[in-house]
Amino acid sequence: MQNWKDLYIEIAEKIDNGLEAIRWVDLWHNQVYFLEEEHPFPTPAVFLAFRGRQFKDLGDKVQDVSLQMDVFLFYETFKDTYLKGVNQETALEFLDLLDGLNALLHGSGGKNYSSMRRIGLAPVDSGGSGNLYQLVYECTLMDFSAQKVMEEGIIEGFEVEKLRDKENDFFIP
Template identity: 45%
Template sequence: MKNLKNVYLEHEQRITVNMSNIKTVDLWSEQVSFMAEEHPFSSPAVFFAYRVLSAENLSEKLQQLRMQCDIYLFYETFADTNRKAKNQQKALNFLDDLATINACFHCSNGKYFSEMSRTGFDPVETGGAGMLYVQRFQFTMLDDSAQILYKNLKFENMEVAVEKAVIAPGENKAKLFDEINT
């Protein structure tokens, strides 16, 4: 999908323009589960994951795709939303960021996507000191990446001959066509 790169860049820009506190924006690859073993990242962080939900062939080598975009928001923190918690406001800021992500994407259109709307919202267990939620969105995009190798064949200098075929009586036993009386 050649436009998936462009969709990601549009989505990444919506986060960086509207959420200056986000320190990392990346494609999702279970980074939160492997923070010690893999490339470290700063938080708060937003991650995107994309998958095709359905595809409709529009023409030769062109599809309209209904996509799902999972947007993960991660805070590495010991902050707690408990009323008496020392870092309650930091934890509440996480909830504000979830609302801002929805504002960035719900009922939105871009140059490479349209009809984006939120369809889900779930906490994700991290097993550590972090808060991770995923918001699911659906959108529509066109994919013409198969046209790269497509050659539009031209039929030039082609002769067509039409001949009248005569069917002998009794050859139409399967009744594939109506008998014509001439």
């Protein structure tokens, strides 16, 4: 992983490409608690939050990181979830999405992380008409974000010449 942006984009794209029913992927900042004030988003929506659990220095500004990733699934519905309810089948589609997210993420790895595994699942009070669940995952990554970024390029404007020391018979390239 070069930076947190790369990790977020990789996981967001994995969710967006892997679960057609998900209509919004974003970073978590408590959006569901401020639906009237927030930029509107379609549902079902997934929000991602990252928390470092353990950091081990490997030298040269590189760390081995045990990362916790919270995945919030928000499914806004006014439909009935009770057993044999008229709209129960439609209302419980969010449970299929919970299974789909877990199938997509648990055991996965990518360019920026490895060894993703689920370590928690819980409903969260949304204070409104939506179902909000938090799936908690743990993964491992190598964090290179503190290192200087080097880019390949062409250096122009100077020449290299080879020198020969004839007295000592050696060559300086």
